[in-house]
Amino acid sequence: MNKKTIAIDMDGVLADVELQIIDHYNAAYGTTLTKESIQGLSEEEAFNGRDLLIEILNKDNFFRTLPVMPDAVESVRELQKNFEIFIVSAATEFPLSLAEKVAWLGEHFPFIKWENIVLCGSKRIIKTDYLIDDHCKNLDYCIGKPIMFTAFHNINQTHHLRVNNWKEAVAVLNETL
Amino acid sequence: MNKKTIAIDMDGVLADVELQIIDHYNAAYGTTLTKESIQGLSEEEAFNGRDLLIEILNKDNFFRTLPVMPDAVESVRELQKNFEIFIVSAATEFPLSLAEKVAWLGEHFPFIKWENIVLCGSKRIIKTDYLIDDHCKNLDYCIGKPIMFTAFHNINQTHHLRVNNWKEAVAVLNETL
Numbered sequence: 001m002n003k004k005t006i007a008i009d010m011d012g013v014l015a016d017v018e019l020q021i022i023d024h025y026n027a028a029y030g031t032t033l034t035k036e037s038i039q040g041l042s043e044e045e046a047f048n049g050r051d052l053l054i055e056i057l058n059k060d061n062f063f064r065t066l067p068v069m070p071d072a073v074e075s076v077r078e079l080q081k082n083f084e085i086f087i088v089s090a091a092t093e094f095p096l097s098l099a100e101k102v103a104w105l106g107e108h109f110p111f112i113k114w115e116n117i118v119l120c121g122s123k124r125i126i127k128t129d130y131l132i133d134d135h136c137k138n139l140d141y142c143i144g145k146p147i148m149f150t151a152f153h154n155i156n157q158t159h160h161l162r163v164n165n166w167k168e169a170v171a172v173l174n175e176t177l
Numbered sequence: 178m179n180k181k182t183i184a185i186d187m188d189g190v191l192a193d194v195e196l197q198i199i200d201h202y203n204a205a206y207g208t209t210l211t212k213e214s215i216q217g218l219s220e221e222e223a224f225n226g227r228d229l230l231i232e233i234l235n236k237d238n239f240f241r242t243l244p245v246m247p248d249a250v251e252s253v254r255e256l257q258k259n260f261e262i263f264i265v266s267a268a269t270e271f272p273l274s275l276a277e278k279v280a281w282l283g284e285h286f287p288f289i290k291w292e293n294i295v296l297c298g299s300k301r302i303i304k305t306d307y308l309i310d311d312h313c314k315n316l317d318y319c320i321g322k323p324i325m326f327t328a329f330h331n332i333n334q335t336h337h338l339r340v341n342n343w344k345e346a347v348a349v350l351n352e353t354l
Contacts, residue, residue: 005302086302092291098275114269119296125182125263127304127320143304 003084005128005144006173007118008076010089010101012134013149014109015066021047024056038152046152057094064100068108075166077111082177087112088126090138091119132169136160147172180261182305182321183350184295185253187266187278189311190326191286192243198224201233215329223329234271241277245285252343254288259354264289265303267315268296309346313337324349 011017022033025047038046047053056062076085087105091097098119105112118126123138131142132149139146139160147169148160163169188194199210202224215223224230233239253262264282268274275296282289295303300315308319309326316323316337324346325337340346 007302086298092279092294092296095276095279098279098296099272102269102272102275115297115299117269118298118302119269119275120292121263121295122292125184125295125304127302 003082004130004176005084005086006079006130006132007086007088007123007126007128007142007144009131009133009135009138009149010087010091010105011063011066012151013132014069014072014076014087015063015104016069017066018152020062020066021053021056024059024062025052028052028056035152040155041153043153058096060096061100063094063097064104066104069166071166073108075170076109078170079173080111083130083173084116085112086116086118086126086128088118088120088123088128088131090121090123092121130173132163180259181307181353182261182263183256183307183309184263184265184300184303184305184319184321186308186310186312186315186326187264187268187282188240188243189328190309191246191249191253191264192240192281193246194243195329197239197243198230198233201236201239202229205229205233212329217332218330220330235273237273238277240271240274241281243281246343248343250285252347253286255347256350257288260307260350261293262289263293263295263303263305265295265297265300265305265308267298267300269298307350309340 044050091101124141127143129144131144132147133139134149134151134154146160148162150164163172221227268278301318305321307321309324310316311326311328323337325339327341340349
C-alpha cells in the first residue's frame with residue numbers, strides 16, 4: 001500500500017524564520033524585539049507593517065542561512081519511515097529564495113529528494129493527506145488534514161489541531177498509523 | 178462557482194525547450210540536429226544519453242532565454258477568462274532554473290501571479306482539473322485529466338488525449354465549458 005503523504009512547510013516549521021527575522025530587524029532598525037515580546041502579534045503588528053519585512057526577506061542569503069527548528073531533522077527522518085514526505089514552501093513570491101531553499105534543504109535534509117520539493121504558490125492545489133504549516137492562509141484552504149505548527153503569530157488561533165514542536169508533531173502523526 | 182483549474186507545464190508546452198536544446202547541443206558538439214531529425218526519438222536517443230543534456234540544462238541563462246511556444250501567450254490569456262491557470266514546472270532538479278523560470282514568466286506571462294506558480298517536484302500531488310504536459314512521467318500519474326502536448330519525444334504515445342499546438346488546446350478546453 002502507498003504510504004500516506006505529509007506536506008511540510010519550511011519557514012516557521014522546518015526553519016526558524018522567526019529568530020532570523022528578529023535578528024535582521026533589530027540589526028537594521030535598532031529595535032530590541034525578542035521571541036517573547038512578539039507573542040500573539042500578527043506579522044504586520046510585530047514588524048511595523050509588511051514593507052520592512054519584505055525588504056528583509058528579499059536580502060541575499062536570508063533563506064540560505066536560516067537556523068533549523070529544534071528536532072526537525074530527526075523528526076522528519078523518523079516520519080519518513082512511515083509516510084511520504086513533501087516539502088511545500090510558498091516561495092515564488094521571493095525569487096531569490098528559491099535556489100537558497102533548495103540548497104538549504106540539501107544541507108540540512110539531504111534525505112529529501114528533489115522530486116519531493118515543491119516551491120509554490122498557493123497551497124490550495126497540493127493534495128497530501130496532511131499539511132503541517134504555521135499559517136492559516138495555508139491551513140484554512142488545504143485539501144488534506146491541517147496541522148498547525150505553533151508560531152508567535154498563530155497562538156490565538158484555535159480552529160486547527162495544534163502541535164507546539166516537532167516531538168508533538170511526530171507523536172500526533174504516528175498515532176494515525 | 179469556482180472556475181475549473183488547469184495546470185500547465187513550462188518546458189515543451191509554454192517554452193520551446195526543444196529548439197533551445199538543439200541549438201545549444203549543436204553549438205557544443207558540432208552536430209546538425211534539427212527538430213525534424215529527432216522526431217519520435219526519446220530524449221536519451223536524441224541527445225546521446227542524459228549527461229550532455231543535463232550539462233546544457235544546468236547552464237546559466239538556459240531557462241531565462243527560452244523562446245515562447247507559438248500562440249502560448251494569447252492562448253493562456255484566453256483560457257484565463259474561464260479557468261484558473263496554474264503554471265506547474267518540474268524544476269527543483271535544476272536549482273539554477275528556479276529564479277530564471279519565475280523571471281521568464283514575469284516577462285512573457287505577466288498576468289500569472291506568483292500564487293499560481295508551482296516549481297516542483299513530482300506532479301503526483303498537484304490537484305487540478307486538467308494537466309497540460311508533454312511527458313508521460315507526469316501525465317500518467319496526475320490527479321486531473323491529462324492532456325498531452327505534442328513534442329518530438331511523445332509522438333508515438335497514444336494513451337492520452339493529444340493536442341498538437343496551443344490553438345488545439347484552447348479548443349479542447351473551451352469545449353468542456
